[in-house]
Amino acid sequence: MDYSVEVKNIKKTYQAGKEIVTALHGISFDVKQGELFGLIGPDGAGKTSLFRILTTVLLPDGGSATVNGFDVVKDYKKIRNCVGYMPGKFSLYQDLTVEENLSFFATLFNTTIEENYELIKDIYVQIEPFKTRRAGKLSGGMKQKLALSCALIHKPAVLFLDEPTTGVDPVSRKEFWEMLKRLKQQGITIVVSTPYMDEATLCDRIALIQQGKILSIDKPEKITKSFPHQLYAIKSAEIYQLLKDVNAFENSLSCYAFGEYLHLIFKEEHDNRETDLLKFLKMRDHSDIELKPIDASIEDCFIELLK
Amino acid sequence: MHRSKIVSLNYSSKMSGEIVIQANQLTKQFGDFIAANSITFEVYKGEIFGFLGANGAGKTTAMRMLCGLSSPSSGQATVAGFDVRTQPEEIKKNIGYMSQKFSLYEDLTVAENIQFFGGIYGLSNKHLKAKSEELINQLGLQSAKGQLVGSLPLGWKQKLSFSIAILHQPKVVFLDEPTGGVDPVTRRQFWDLIYQAAESGITVFVTTHYMDEAEYCNRISIMVDGRIEALDSPSGLKKRFNVSSMDEVFYQLARKAKRSDN
The missing domain is CATH 3.30.70 (Alpha-Beta Plaits)
Incomplete structure (x- = not known):
């Protein structure tokens, strides 16, 4: 299997009052194994709907998709075992401590912090001094590191990161992307979304997405080379x-x-x-x-x- | 004669010298934690002032004090001629504020939001009606007038929200990350609105994480660990740090930060 993610003509619509809003207009793309793939687009482009479909928490209205070879509708349980998902909104337990959150997620996946410590070490050491602090009391940057640690603790094959750097300052953004590079070296496929265009060049391939449609999809340098004017x-x-x-x-x-x-x-x-x-x-x-x-x-x- | 007032601000406004925001050793302490540490700066009329810093550097705290929402632990500041400590209510009447997170009522229509906020700022019904029409035309929102704000695309919301924040022609408008997540074309249209507001004499105080937007400001301050570490025009800062982009200026200053976030 060469592809970690295969998306074919995925459609999603929502009912908003009397109107039907189309979030995804039948989009298709593939992500290769071990690739760092970026979905680049502003708010409302459909990035979150797509992430939620691929992580099996939302059903598509049309089309099909597989993650790690499993169908997002039929094999949703298998997908949940092998993906990590960091939603755009902080979704850990605010009343649990740093350590409790991490061991909770490890336990859910039948593993322990020790078993996969190597994978998260790089990131977790930075928040380990605060391991007895409740997650709700952490700063934004620390919450982000904890959320990433929790998304990684079961050693997922594919990692989905929905706008991990939105609202984050340029220095912290740079550090975050360095963490992603190191994760990629460990063989994890990463699908990441961002509204920051400058982060696109840090991805192996990107899809530019706007209003539920993919405008262009390629290696960042190929996209910039194909600019039609001087x-x-x-x-x-x-x-x-x-x-x-x-x-x-x-x-x-x-x-x-x-x-x-x-x-x-x-x-x-x-x-x-x-x-x-x-x-x-x-x-x-x-x-x-x-x-x-x-x-x-x-x-x-x-x-x-x-x- | 109508030569760009904007870019000549760097020079002329300082000479004309009308100070709209003045902070003098402004400090806010929470227990042992000094969120804003003795910050001193001035902002001139019609200036676009970029207020930068890493997450947690103390920007929000400083901005809350300037808006009259939080009283300083020590130091002074005046905004639009009013003291932040003793005249916070006067300040609130003379400023506009817009943040990325909360701006408008999603369950009200475009026209209702304009009417609501205009009313709060004390505009008369007659004045409000004219202003409202002018604004809707200017933004090209005629067809969306009766639509709920919640159903508008983010870029539209942000443009509308900014226009409403300056509906009462405040002396200063505070913008807290107004363009986060907005597409690149709308982001530029948003900055056109900022330039127009500055041209009309409104002082713009803006935070952003986009370093290309920092370039659009007349002057920028960069906060690190509660202090203002640098304050100059974008070109002045690049010269001082001997680098070619604001990104590098920011990186050089902010990576020394010992604290991060909130």
């Missing part, structure tokens, strides 16, 4: 005015803020495009203009795909 970065002394002016320039197809620069695509990619623009901007009193061709990032690709 992208430019531009800045000047007055960046907000620059944004208004570049958008008013007749040969600009799109221009949007991107950190300290604006990113720009020309309508017609002719030879004079750069000089024409610079002339136009100088007439509007811009100074310290810097214009340079750049490679697109995943976020640029996402923006392009949303058009």
Whole structure:
């Protein structure tokens, strides 16, 4: 078996009052064994519905899926034994201590903390000094580490992490991804979702997802290479005015803020495009203009795909 | 004459010098724990001020004091000319606040939310009606006017929530991670609204975990373990730390943090 996760045309709809909302419009993808696979998309993209279907806590309305070779509907019990799931919302027992939570989950799966300690050691040592503290009293970062330890304690074949880094600061996010890399080296297949586009490059493959549809699916570097235009970065002394002016320039197809620069695509990619623009901007009193061709990032690709 | 007021803020607002937020050795202590440790800074009228820090650095505590929701243990601060310790109710009338977690009533419609919050901020019915229409048109929400807010996509909610937070033209608006989880296109539209608000003279005080958004601020402070460790324009900070991105500035400062979260 080469695939840890196979998703075929999965559909999910919800009743919201009189309306029917489609959360997943028949999506398909595969995750290879040992792969670190990212679902990248904003809130409301359908990421959580998908996770809940794959971890057998929600039934799909159509299509089929297998996890570790088992069908998500028929073999749900087998799947529950071999996957770890860390939901986006903290779901451990707040009234139990760190250690009690961990041994509770170990016991559920007929194992002990000692038996699989090696797997969680890296993460658990950081919260072990607080093992007698109730989970409800932990800080956000510590809760996250405990939840990950609990999701790993039965040595799952596939690990599902639903937005583990949402609302987490950039330093802690970096540390979290380093933990994931080490878990991957131990052979665990990881499916992780995130709204942060910069985390996409840390995955082996990604699916860009929006409103229940997959926009693109590939290795991150392949997605960025397939960006259909030459992208430019531009800045000047007055960046907000620059944004208004570049958008008013007749040969600009799109221009949007991107950190300290604006990113720009020309309508017609002719030879004079750069000089024409610079002339136009100088007439509007811009100074310290810097214009340079750049490679697109995943976020640029996402923006392009949303058009 | 209508040259960007925004970007020239770095220079002109300091010269014009109207201070809208002033914190002087502002401190909040819970038992032995000093959540905000003697923080001192100023924010100018019309400025977009980024308030950054790792989880647990003390941002929320500081922000609660500035909003008049929590009284400082020591030190002083004034917001919109009012003292946070003695005039918290005046502060609440003169600021807007928006967070990612709670913003609007999901069970009320778009129009009802506008009416409700406008009423709370004391706008007259007549004024409110005009404002409400203006806002709905500006956001392109005409067709969604009668829809429950709960049924709107997150990006719409956040834009609406921001517009409602500034409905009463406050002197300052506090935004606590307003764009978390929002798609990249909507995130940029949201920042357009922030720029427009700043252009109209509203001071914007914003926290974010997106370092590209830190670049959109006129100035940024970075909190580490309860203290403000750095405060400057994005380009000033990059120069000082000799790095090319805000991400690296943040990383250099925040990785020294001894405490994390809440």
